[in-house]
Amino acid sequence: MAKNKSDPLINSIECALNLGEYISYKYARNFIHDLEEVKQNIDDLIKEEPERAARLYEVFLHGCTEKIEEMDDSGGNMGMFFEDLFCSLILARQEAKYSPEETLKIINKWQEHDDYGLCHDIEKSLVKIFDKKTLDVFEKITLSEIDAALLSTDKDSTYPYGLRCKIELVKLVFTQKGDFKSYIEFVQKIGVTPKDCEEIAKIFQKKKKYTQALEWIEKGLKLNSKKEHASSSSYKLVDLKKELLSKFGNKDEALNMAWNDFKKHPSDFSYRDVMKYVSTKDKKEWHKKAIDLIKDGPLKSAIEICVETKEYDVLVDKILKCKQKTLEDLSHYNTEKAATVLTKKYPEAAVKIYRALGVRIVNSKKSKYYHVAWEHFKKTKELYRKIGQENEWENLAKSIIRNHSKKSSFIGGFKDVVSGANKNLSFAERASKRLE
Numbered sequence: 001m002a003k004n005k006s007d008p009l010i011n012s013i014e015c016a017l018n019l020g021e022y023i024s025y026k027y028a029r030n031f032i033h034d035l036e037e038v039k040q041n042i043d044d045l046i047k048e049e050p051e052r053a054a055r056l057y058e059v060f061l062h063g064c065t066e067k068i069e070e071m072d073d074s075g076g077n078m079g080m081f082f083e084d085l086f087c088s089l090i091l092a093r094q095e096a097k098y099s100p101e102e103t104l105k106i107i108n109k110w111q112e113h114d115d116y117g118l119c120h121d122i123e124k125s126l127v128k129i130f131d132k133k134t135l136d137v138f139e140k141i142t143l144s145e146i147d148a149a150l151l152s153t154d155k156d157s158t159y160p161y162g163l164r165c166k167i168e169l170v171k172l173v174f175t176q177k178g179d180f181k182s183y184i185e186f187v188q189k190i191g192v193t194p195k196d197c198e199e200i201a202k203i204f205q206k207k208k209k210y211t212q213a214l215e216w217i218e219k220g221l222k223l224n225s226k227k228e229h230a231s232s233s234s235y236k237l238v239d240l241k242k243e244l245l246s247k248f249g250n251k252d253e254a255l256n257m258a259w260n261d262f263k264k265h266p267s268d269f270s271y272r273d274v275m276k277y278v279s280t281k282d283k284k285e286w287h288k289k290a291i292d293l294i295k296d297g298p299l300k301s302a303i304e305i306c307v308e309t310k311e312y313d314v315l316v317d318k319i320l321k322c323k324q325k326t327l328e329d330l331s332h333y334n335t336e337k338a339a340t341v342l343t344k345k346y347p348e349a350a351v352k353i354y355r356a357l358g359v360r361i362v363n364s365k366k367s368k369y370y371h372v373a374w375e376h377f378k379k380t381k382e383l384y385r386k387i388g389q390e391n392e393w394e395n396l397a398k399s400i401i402r403n404h405s406k407k408s409s410f411i412g413g414f415k416d417v418v419s420g421a422n423k424n425l426s427f428a429e430r431a432s433k434r435l436e
Contacts (some may be wrong), residue, residue, distance in 0.1 A: 023071035050096035057089035100134035194234040266301040319349040327356035351383035
């Protein structure tokens with residue numbers, strides 16, 4: 001204990017923790033930043049003085065458990081810092097050549113006395129930093145605990161939560177070690193899930209055993225379709241299969257899979273996936289094929305893909321033909337970017353989008369975004385004038401005033417847009433009108 005007291009970094013830890021003073025949510029991030037600076041000083045000791053670093057980390061961890069009652073950690077800042085600190089403690093102990101058994105006992109003690117959930121699921125992070133000796137001991141202990149639990153568990157019933165956690169942990173160990181033999185042997189005993197197939201396939205992939213990887217992918221895809229595996233399904237198996245087929249030189253099959261996915265769910269993401277497997281000389285052909293398909297497809301998909309590929313003529317045609325309500329039903333994440341890129345050359349299409357963006361906000365009664373709606377309506381007004389359709393703007397304005405006059409935090413700002421009174425107001429001034 002005397003060593004701890006004489007260590008100058010103990011004072012740094014104590015000062016940074018500022019025990020006895022409450023830290024509000026507003027200052028939590030800055031507070032954690034100060035703690036991270038002290039931690040960095042300890043991190044610098046690991047290579048040269050690992051024993052000293054380990055002692056300091058333990059003191060720091062104890063201090064954090066005291067401080068947690070004196071702060072608003074609703075943002076989870078202290079929880080994340082505590083986990084980083086705990087991982088550093090384990091790294092320091094491993095550098096100091098402490099026995100894995102003793103290190104695992106210390107981890108268990110912390111978990112047993114964890115009144116604040118700071119150690120919850122911490123093993124998932126620790127498994128990734130355990131050295132080989134510690135990983136081997138942890139695997140042996142965890143497997144022993146699982147075997148004992150299985151003896152007292154009904155095979156036909158759902159495994160209790162604690163046992164399921166142990167099972168997932170030992171799978172993480174096998175993945176970390178790249179031990180596909182132990183992983184396969186283990187899941188054959190307790191049951192294979194699609195997620196297991198994905199992890200085993202990834203292990204084989206890393207070892208460049210592509211045939212075995214594909215076999216497990218196919219097994220996982222079959223399991224994915226079964227109801228009993230709905231909670232453990234793996235959406236990554238299809239992408240993993242395409243990637244492996246491509247590496248095998250079977251790009252045609254990978255391309256067919258990507259194209260089928262695109263036809264089912266056309267989007268900018270599935271479009272890029274298709275083009276990833278198309279040869280350079282065939283890109284124009286496949287691009288045309290994709291664009292032809294979305295011409296009769298959902299507007300949302302067309303917006304995503306046409307903005308991505310700059311197929312503005314196709315996009316404009318769909319927007320001009322669609323009903324205003326169809327645009328209003330789309331998220332601003334899909335439409336706002338399209339409005340921006342179409343404004344200059346295609347104002348007839350852009351004005352429909354800006355109108356929909358404004359109407360969507362006011363109809364949804366999202367008052368904190370009313371200032372954004374004013375901007376959309378201002379743009380709508382400008383574009384209607386540009387294309388010579390002032391009457392469309394006047395009809396829209398009358399309709400909004402008639403239907404939304406009771407929304408006091410909105411209507412004042414909207415009337416300013418109609419009259420042009422807010423033309424030279426700053427953003428802050430326009431926003432303040434919501435309170436008038």
